[in-house]
Amino acid sequence: MFYISTRGHSVKKKFCEILLEGLAPDGGLYLPETYPKLLADDLQRCREIYFNKGYAYLAFEILSLYIDDIPHDDLLALCTKTYTEDVFGHRLITPLRKLDDTISILALSNGPTLAFKDMAMQLLGNLFEYELLRKNQELNILGATSGDTGSAAEYAMRGKKGVRVFMTSPDGRMSQFQKAQMFSLMDANIFNIAIQGVFDDCQDIVKEVSSDLDFKKSYNIGTVNSINWARLLAQVVYYFAGYFQATNGNTQRVSFSVPSGNFGNVCAGHVAKMMGLPVSKLVVATNENNVLDDFFKTGLYKVRDSMSTYETSSPSMDISKASNFERFIFDLLQRDSEQTANLFSTQLQTKGEFSLADHPEFLQIREKYGFVSGHSHHAQRLLAIQACFESLGEIIDPHTADGLNVARQFVEPGIPMVVLETALPIKFSDVIHEAIGIAPPIPDKFKHLETSALRFEAMPANTPLVKSFIAKHCA
Numbered sequence: 001m002f003y004i005s006t007r008g009h010s011v012k013k014k015f016c017e018i019l020l021e022g023l024a025p026d027g028g029l030y031l032p033e034t035y036p037k038l039l040a041d042d043l044q045r046c047r048e049i050y051f052n053k054g055y056a057y058l059a060f061e062i063l064s065l066y067i068d069d070i071p072h073d074d075l076l077a078l079c080t081k082t083y084t085e086d087v088f089g090h091r092l093i094t095p096l097r098k099l100d101d102t103i104s105i106l107a108l109s110n111g112p113t114l115a116f117k118d119m120a121m122q123l124l125g126n127l128f129e130y131e132l133l134r135k136n137q138e139l140n141i142l143g144a145t146s147g148d149t150g151s152a153a154e155y156a157m158r159g160k161k162g163v164r165v166f167m168t169s170p171d172g173r174m175s176q177f178q179k180a181q182m183f184s185l186m187d188a189n190i191f192n193i194a195i196q197g198v199f200d201d202c203q204d205i206v207k208e209v210s211s212d213l214d215f216k217k218s219y220n221i222g223t224v225n226s227i228n229w230a231r232l233l234a235q236v237v238y239y240f241a242g243y244f245q246a247t248n249g250n251t252q253r254v255s256f257s258v259p260s261g262n263f264g265n266v267c268a269g270h271v272a273k274m275m276g277l278p279v280s281k282l283v284v285a286t287n288e289n290n291v292l293d294d295f296f297k298t299g300l301y302k303v304r305d306s307m308s309t310y311e312t313s314s315p316s317m318d319i320s321k322a323s324n325f326e327r328f329i330f331d332l333l334q335r336d337s338e339q340t341a342n343l344f345s346t347q348l349q350t351k352g353e354f355s356l357a358d359h360p361e362f363l364q365i366r367e368k369y370g371f372v373s374g375h376s377h378h379a380q381r382l383l384a385i386q387a388c389f390e391s392l393g394e395i396i397d398p399h400t401a402d403g404l405n406v407a408r409q410f411v412e413p414g415i416p417m418v419v420l421e422t423a424l425p426i427k428f429s430d431v432i433h434e435a436i437g438i439a440p441p442i443p444d445k446f447k448h449l450e451t452s453a454l455r456f457e458a459m460p461a462n463t464p465l466v467k468s469f470i471a472k473h474c475a
């Protein structure tokens with residue numbers, strides 16, 4: 001299996017060559033040359049593997065279709081080491097629970113940081129360690145976070161050989177829980193940098209450090225952002241696991257509703273559908289930052305500047321542009337890399353928008369690809385949380401509430417609707433309290449966080465200072 005760039009660069013790479021990389025040399029995103037197709041027999045085999053041997057073996061089946069430069073036994077060992085009941089709290093890893101006759105919730109947030117990003121990041125940690133050891137290399141991951149991504153990365157990389165994490169976050173602007181979760185890590189290879197500024201300052205610092213190519217090279221600076229193909233691939237697996245739990249046989253179709261920001265999660269659903277998983281609808285659910293909803297409704301993709309990106313009560317979906325979106329557009333345009341490059345590097349750069357409204361392909365979005373969309377406002381999110389609590393006694397987090405809210409608009413008779421649960425409510429207890437007047441219970445394994453010692457370095461928003469901090473700790 002080779003990987004190509006959405007913008008047409010002639011380079012073709014193997015999985016392990018793109019594992020530690022970000023963008024392709026031409027600024028495009030990597031995608032597999034083709035999507036392996038699963039036939040009815042393959043689906044049946046995967047179903048049996050999932051229920052008889054477990055999620056890790058299912059992950060191995062899917063991953064080995066895309067990864068042919070890690071020996072089979074090693075890849076299987078990486079999967080079984082990653083997806084354990086111990087880490088994810090359930091034998092099925094991503095158990096499905098019914099809300100009513102048609103709608104169920106796929107629990108993706110029982111990993112170490114209680115958000116779905118653990119599903120991919122935990123595997124990435126093990127893949128990175130494996131590959132760095134094989135190449136005899138080191139990697140220093142530099143990131144900016146306002147919550148979920150940074151903590152998932154730290155919990156995935158803690159104690160891993162060959163990897164250090166330098167994570168910047170805006171001082172005093174994360175939720176208490178998120179802060180405690182990250183800053184209580186005492187592992188020698190994890191460094192939290194609390195920047196006296198806002199999230200954009202953190203991102204600017206990361207960009208400035210990464211554009212100093214000499215520094216980047218001498219200190220082996222890398223990232224783990226959401227465009228990483230391995231992360232996306234790991235997410236494909238739970239669409240299969242969700243499908244098998246929601247159906248009895250492999251002719252039935254299922255719809256998925258996905259709380260979306262950078263389009264990584266729902267793009268994995270698109271890949272699963274392209275592989276032959278019988279998916280009816282892929283519901284893209286956004287919050288007030290509805291660039292994706294607008295696109296799927298009108299064909300106009302218009303990115304926001306940071307001034308018009310709202311801070312909402314589902315903050316992990318507060319995006320100005322959807323960094324994985326180019327992958328889907330490339331497929332939609334029949335993999336025409338010239339057109340893709342024109343849209344994303346020329347039109348978006350110069351005008352901040354492009355429109356596919358008049359493209360014949362745009363008309364296929366619903367029929368052929370199953371994409372539909374909607375968005376929710378704060379008040380609707382609160383109502384969804386309330387309704388769920390009052391009728392079912394279930395507390396859902398605000399992101400999952402966006403997913404549930406939009407899902408209801410697209411239920412079809414006889415087709416199960418699976419809402420992806422992207423975080424647990426405890427991470428956003430202020431919003432829950434606002435909705436239902438009580439705070440969600442803290443799971444036992446997190447009770448200690450309230451009293452943990454914290455370790456972090458506070459710094460002004462100053463790139464040279466961050467650089468010298470990195471240099472000092474890499475010596």
Ligand SMILES: *Cc1c(COP(=O)(O)O)cnc(C)c1O
Pocket residue numbers: 115116117148149226259260261262263264265266316317399422423
């Ligand atoms: C990251 C995140 C999302 C958005 O996922 P994308 O892959 O960026 O679309 C939704 N909900 C939660 C809780 C997240 O952490």
